[in-house]
Amino acid sequence: MSKRFRFVVILVLLAVAFSFLYPTIKWYVLIPVKDKELAAGTRNQIKLYAEREAGEALKALLAFDSLENLPEEYLFLTQSAKERFKIEKKPVPKVWSVEDVLKSFAGRAEVLVELEDHYREEILSLKELRSHTIQLGLDLKGGMRALIQADLKTLEESQGSSLSPEEKEDAIRRALEILNNRIDQFGVTEPQIRRSGEDMITVELPGEADPERMRKFIQGKGLLNFHIVNEEALTLFKGYQQANPGAYIDEIGKILQPDILPKGTILIGVYEKDAYGIDLLKGFTVVNSEAGLSGNYIRDARVNADQITGKPIVHFFLTREGGDIFYKLTSDNVNKTMAVVLDDKVKAQARIAEPIRDAVRVTGFAREEAESLALVLRTGALPVPLDIINQVAIGASLGEDAIQQGVKAITYGFILVIIFMFLYYKGSGLIADLALMLNLYFIVSILSVFNFTLTLPSIAGVVLTVGMAVDANVIIFERIKEEYRLGKSAKAAIKAGFAKAFWAILDANITTFIAALALSQLGKGPVAGFAVTLAVGIVSSMFTALFVSRLIFDFGTDVLGIKKISISWRRMSR
Amino acid sequence: MISLSLIFIIAGGVGFYLQGGFNLGIDFTAGLSQQIRINPIGAAAPIEKVRQAMSGFEGLNLQVIGNPDNQEFIVKVQAPQEDRDFQEKMEMRIFDSLAEEFGQANIEIRSTDFVGPRYSEDLLGQTVSITIVALVLILLYTAFRFHFIFAAAAVICLLHDVAIMLGVLVVFQMEVTTTTAAAILTIIGYSLNDTIVIFDRIRENRSLLRDTDLATLINTSITQSLGRTILTSLTTLMAVVSIYIFGTGEIRNFALNMIIGVVVGTYSTIFIASSIVLGWQRAIERRRRAIELKKFGRLPAGPSAPKVEEAKVPAIEAPAAEKPDSERAAIAVTRSQPVRKKRKKKKR
Numbered sequence: 012m013s014k015r016f017r018f019v020v021i022l023v024l025l026a027v028a029f030s031f032l033y034p035t036i037k038w039y040v041l042i043p044v045k046d047k048e049l050a051a052g053t054r055n056q057i058k059l060y061a062e063r064e065a066g067e068a069l070k071a072l073l074a075f076d077s078l079e080n081l082p083e084e085y086l087f088l089t090q091s092a093k094e095r096f097k098i099e100k101k102p103v104p105k106v107w108s109v110e111d112v113l114k115s116f117a118g119r120a121e122v123l124v125e126l127e128d129h130y131r132e133e134i135l136s137l138k139e140l141r142s143h144t145i146q147l148g149l150d151l152k153g154g155m156r157a158l159i160q161a162d163l164k165t166l167e168e169s170q171g172s173s174l175s176p177e178e179k180e181d182a183i184r185r186a187l188e189i190l191n192n193r194i195d196q197f198g199v200t201e202p203q204i205r206r207s208g209e210d211m212i213t214v215e216l217p218g219e220a221d222p223e224r225m226r227k228f229i230q231g232k233g234l235l236n237f238h239i240v241n242e243e244a245l246t247l248f249k250g251y252q253q254a255n256p257g258a259y260i261d262e263i264g265k266i267l268q269p270d271i272l273p274k275g276t277i278l279i280g281v282y283e284k285d286a287y288g289i290d291l292l293k294g295f296t297v298v299n300s301e302a303g304l305s306g307n308y309i310r311d312a313r314v315n316a317d318q319i320t321g322k323p324i325v326h327f328f329l330t331r332e333g334g335d336i337f338y339k340l341t342s343d344n345v346n347k348t349m350a351v352v353l354d355d356k357v358k359a360q361a362r363i364a365e366p367i368r369d370a371v372r373v374t375g376f377a378r379e380e381a382e383s384l385a386l387v388l389r390t391g392a393l394p395v396p397l398d399i400i401n402q403v404a405i406g407a408s409l410g411e412d413a414i415q416q417g418v419k420a421i422t423y424g425f426i427l428v429i430i431f432m433f434l435y436y437k438g439s440g441l442i443a444d445l446a447l448m449l450n451l452y453f454i455v456s457i458l459s460v461f462n463f464t465l466t467l468p469s470i471a472g473v474v475l476t477v478g479m480a481v482d483a484n485v486i487i488f489e490r491i492k493e494e495y496r497l498g499k500s501a502k503a504a505i506k507a508g509f510a511k512a513f514w515a516i517l518d519a520n521i522t523t524f525i526a527a528l529a530l531s532q533l534g535k536g537p538v539a540g541f542a543v544t545l546a547v548g549i550v551s552s553m554f555t556a557l558f559v560s561r562l563i564f565d566f567g568t569d570v571l572g573i574k575k576i577s578i579s580w581r582r583m584s585r
Numbered sequence: 586m587i588s589l590s591l592i593f594i595i596a597g598g599v600g601f602y603l604q605g606g607f608n609l610g611i612d613f614t615a616g617l618s619q620q621i622r623i624n625p626i627g628a629a630a631p632i633e634k635v636r637q638a639m640s641g642f643e644g645l646n647l648q649v650i651g652n653p654d655n656q657e658f659i660v661k662v663q664a665p666q667e668d669r670d671f672q673e674k675m676e677m678r679i680f681d682s683l684a685e686e687f688g689q690a691n692i693e694i695r696s697t698d699f700v701g702p703r704y705s706e707d708l709l710g711q712t713v714s715i716t717i718v719a720l721v722l723i724l725l726y727t728a729f730r731f732h733f734i735f736a737a738a739a740v741i742c743l744l745h746d747v748a749i750m751l752g753v754l755v756v757f758q759m760e761v762t763t764t765t766a767a768a769i770l771t772i773i774g775y776s777l778n779d780t781i782v783i784f785d786r787i788r789e790n791r792s793l794l795r796d797t798d799l800a801t802l803i804n805t806s807i808t809q810s811l812g813r814t815i816l817t818s819l820t821t822l823m824a825v826v827s828i829y830i831f832g833t834g835e836i837r838n839f840a841l842n843m844i845i846g847v848v849v850g851t852y853s854t855i856f857i858a859s860s861i862v863l864g865w866q867r868a869i870e871r872r873r874r875a876i877e878l879k880k881f882g883r884l885p886a887g888p889s890a891p892k893v894e895e896a897k898v899p900a901i902e903a904p905a906a907e908k909p910d911s912e913r914a915a916i917a918v919t920r921s922q923p924v925r926k927k928r929k930k931k932k933r
Contacts, residue, residue: 150835153648156659187701206701207618213700405659406649410636413833420831420840424824431820468764471828471836472771475843478824479775482817486782489813515785518730522723522739522781523774529719530770541767545774 014569017562024554025449028456034143035459042137050137051219054287057134061287065126069119077110087129088112088122131286145459146218148201148466151414153406154217157225161186161210162396179210182395187212190397193228193390201464201540212397215405217464222402227383229397235306235384237371238298239340240348240360244276245297252295260295275300279350281357284377296357298350303340308333312385314378323378325385327371334369342366351375353384409467417467421474428478436488438577442563443484446555451477453551454544461543473544480552483520484560487512492578501576502568509561516553524549587860590745590853597752607755610663610762611644612703617664617675620695623656623687630656630687638686639679644760657695664699672699704763716773720744723777731784738861739780742853746776749849750842764839772846775821779814779854786810787859799866803859811855818851 038047049060072085081089089107092115096103104111116122146152161183167173174182187206194202194216203215216224251271252259260266266278277300282290311328329337341349341363351359351373359375376384407414429447432440454473458465465473491508499507527549530542567573601607623630632649635658639645646661660679664672676697683692720740727736747769754761786806794802825847829840 149648156648156650203703205616205618205703207698211698213618213698403650405651406632406653408646408648409834410633410647412633417832417834417836420828420836423831424827427823427827428820431823435816467836468767468839471832471839472767475771475821475824479771479778479817479821481820482778482813485813485816485820489810489816493809511789514789515782518727518785519778519781522726523777525722525726526719526773526777527770529722530715541770545770549774 014562014565017558021559021562024453028453031143031456031460032452034140035145035455038140038144042140046134046137047141047219049134050141051221053222054289057131058287058289060134061127061130064130065123068126068130069123072109072113072122075109077113078108081107081109081112085112088125091125092116128286135287141219142462143460144462145455146462146464148217148464148469149203149215149405149407150409150466151407152217153404153408154215155219155221155225155402156213156215156405157402158207158400159190159212159214159229159397160400161212162398163210166395183210183212185394186397189390189393190214190228193386196386196390201466201469211400225399225402227387229393229399235309235388236302236352237304237337237340238279238300238350238352239303239344240350241273241276241297241299242347244273247271247273248278248295248297272297279352279355279357281360284380288377288379290356296350296360298352298357302352303344303349304329304333304337306388308336309388312388314381314385317374322374323376323381325373325376325381327373327388329369329371331369337371338366338368414467418470421471425474425478428481432481432484435580436578437580439488439491439564442560443481443488445563446484446560447477447481449559450480450548450551450555453555454547457547457551458544463540463543469541469544472541473548476545476548477552480548480556483512483516483552483556486515487556487560488578491576495576495578501574504576505561505564505568509557509564513557516557520549520553587857587864590749590857593752594745594748597748597755600752600756604755604758607751607761608758610760610765611646611661612762614663614702616661616700616702617672617679618698618700619660619676619679620650620697621658621660621679621683622693622695623658623683624691624693626654626656632658634686635683639682641682642679661700716747719773727781727784731788734862734865735784735787738858738865739777739784741861742780742858743773743776745857746772746846746849746853750846753845754842759841760838762835762838764835765842768839768842768846771843772850775847776850776853779817779850780858782813783807783810783854783859787862799863803863807855807859814851814854818847821847 049057052060068085075082086107089112092107092112093103095115113122116125163174163179163182166182183206187204190212191204194204194214201217203213205213207213214225214228218224248266248271251268259268260278266272272278276297278295278297280292281294281296283293285291308330309327310330310333313326313328315324315326316322317324345363345365348360348362350357351361359373361373409417429444432443432447434440436443451474454477458473463469487508490512491504494504494507494511495501497504524546527542527546531539531546623635632647632653636645636647639647639660642662644663646659648659650657650659662675662679664675680692680694720743723743724736724740727739750769750772753759754765759765783806786809787803790802790806790809794805797805822844825840825843829837829844832840
């Protein structure tokens, strides 16, 4: 490989790493606290915010002198105004006045929509951004704490008998375990989940106090069902609907005259997500009240994107028993419509074209919803319904000065290694130091993409991994020294040093990598998190030591024509 | 040297028995969780002050609830669930230490709960079983790249390091938290790295110093790598010692675990790993001789006798073309070829 090519490879990787790191930098440095809080709010709160902001912005715009130039904060409107001008084939103004912009819209309502879209996207994109950043753990930043109660009464009612103390104990123990698994699978690292008292569980999660996050974890499983749409009953309902426009359901969506519908069918709402991700009622359908197949027969669920539309598709994989039931159901109901019902809302409807046995494809879910559904289905059913009793934001568990002292200690350790490398290896030490810094940069950027949660010990771990990565450089340098002492030229010594060190580094690192990979795949919680860091550190340190350092050495000997290697603190005897 | 290690490991075992197990931190034990408010609002009770008032508690976990101005806190301390008496004493102690700072009437205990451990002890069990899987994988890879004896030595070496680390933890009753698990993982990586680098040197020297016996070969290789072994340990130690000196609480604990690990890891790389290879090899040799003695009634005479030890060495680099005596060929395993080819390419 030519030096230029290698240099380009390094530059490309640096750029990729920066793009990984950018969301974290943006989130912690560029975004004001107020916006972060909004992004942590519920979707309804975001909706209220965007609507209010849009209303105020419109008021402000109308209050301006219409010939005045458009203020900077509303410049986003020109984008869509420009398109409108072009469609109408009118000349696009160079400097936009308030009037120009307003004129391009058909009316106030249209401006309002445009404004609302802008404010909504602003906050929703922050929500998205957050999931690509490094998070700070409970010890550094705090998070939220929820008290969750196991609803044993409902469990007793559904079982029809009272539970013995052992049964209660068992239900809560299993609920705790499943909760642990789920939170783990959602990628939240370093949560604190503890049993509290008789029937409570306290959950502490790092990150912003976003109530939706917690709700995801305690979702039930039997809530997803496949129902067959009852066409005759639906026709009956439509007739009733037309006869009584505006007065056929009550506020909670129950039909006012239930006797319209034949026995064994129920009316159920069809929902679609609006731009905020809030469920909106789109209409009604009537289904057989007994589910054709319950979610308990689902063995696994995966989310993919449709190749053409990019919309999420959920694949449900059924158990053997579920497959038999589903095959019978679908063969009996060919050409009828099936409704996928989640939490008593119809999420998707599809015509049954042919009998299906073990895998069902469903479209109609929002991506996030589909993913959390898939995870919930994969982690198993909660043995007892859980309710969130209260939810509060909590502060960092480490004191301010403890954090500062910790960070200081870690920094000192790192700097010490850097200084030592320079003192001991002189010029070559500087190359190792550069490799070290790059290594840190790569590791942090990869952790950022993984949405990794950093605690103080894990920061210490990362820095230590980087510090130990200096080993690869030490192996190479010692080898170069040996070759150099034999009387080889600088170029030859470097070449031989790298070649001889290569297998030692590779074997040592691959072995450790295997260990790290095994632990990260099979382990849980803190073990897996740490193993990921270790694995990432190994790959990145091999790259920086073997590739980056080598290029710098080659550059020194080939381009700068250096004849003597600066690699030791004492004079090298030759 | 191996006897020294054995003494350490046995001491750890005895310590485990005498001390009645590990000193498990709050992650693994039940605790008392109290929600406390300090009245009146605006009484200037920032969390730092509360933390200071409660500084006498070991393994204390203190957090603000909601807005810091509300002066509401969550306090978690370790308290074994069975011991009702102990819990009540703990509650009293918390109350007293806060009352001393803020006045008895101002302390409002809003709720008291006994919380279970954050991780059940099967996290530990699970970690052990995963580690075993990882060790088997390591064994397979090193056996593939070196020789089974080397692979076994590397894995035994790891077990040795972990056993001694656990022994130190138990004898000195150092707190075991999740960071301890992290430290042990890091040490496994570190020690493995260290060992493999020396094995690599032995592998390389095998082809260069063909006529030396295994003991000399190992000695030479360790000496040649000594500079690197010491330097790497030194840089790592510098980092962890500085964390130990300047840090507090959990990361100080982490650093201490790491210091022990680095020392043990380096020691085992230099003195244990290769000794195992040598001892194993000699044991095989002795058995072979015993069998031959039984078979022929005397040792086979001839030039092969003095070279016996060397001949049995796992000869990764042994070129197949060069007058292979039968024993060497048996161990000069097939995959030695591609490895050698690759390296030759590198050199050019």
